[in-house]
Ligand SMILES: O=P(O)(O)OC[C@H]1O[C@H](OP(=O)(O)OP(=O)(O)O)[C@H](O)[C@@H]1O
Ligand SMILES: O=c1cc[nH]c(=O)[nH]1
């Protein structure tokens with residue numbers, strides 16, 4: 001079971017502080033989530049393989065590196081994961097995008113899948129699953145289950161705020177899935193919301209509350 005990678009770059013930490021602030025309005029919240037996702041994409045793609053090709057600069061012929069032999073798919077968990085997708089695509093525009101719709105029952109806190117549409121060639125792709133919040137881990141675990149039915153090459157999970165409970169549950173259920181988080185928070189409250197957290201990410205992105 002690999003340990004979660006906490007992306008503690010100062011730019012990410014600064015932006016996380018801004019999205020935690022309850023006075024940050026939806027427009028800024030959305031922009032910041034997208035910027036954080038872009039910075040986290042940099043970390044989550046660090047192990048992409050390279051090959052050398054020959055190119056001609058205005059000065060000379062030289063060998064230089066390009067990404068080789070790997071195709072990516074970004075899969076946001078609806079709704080809140082959508083907020084991370086554009087930031088990722090800004091860095092990897094050739095990636096394909098799948099969607100998994102999941103909502104957490106407000107009483108039982110268990111996830112319910114309501115939509116799943118994945119790229120046809122997903123078995124040839126490395127998947128980066130996106131959701132800003134990892135709370136109990138139930139939604140991420142079920143989303144990974146849905147992905148594994150289609151046998152992608154690999155799966156990574158990128159979130160912004162993770163509760164220790166969610167990290168433990170996801171790592172135990174899917175030890176092969178590397179978790180990236182910008183912050184490991186303190187704990188869940190009695191309603192299974194993350195403390196200190198940032199509230200309901202989907203509502204803050206889309207202004208639904
Ligand atoms: O780890 P868990 O306990 O499963 O909780 C995390 C999930 O809860 C939130 O989604 P929500 O159900 O609020 O749906 P939304 O994105 O449509 O708001 C969040 O975006 C995660 O998907
Ligand atoms: O703190 C939490 C927990 C689940 N979903 C959220 O959006 N926030």
Ligand SMILES: [Mg+2]
Pocket residue numbers: 080200201202203
């Ligand atoms: Mg929500």
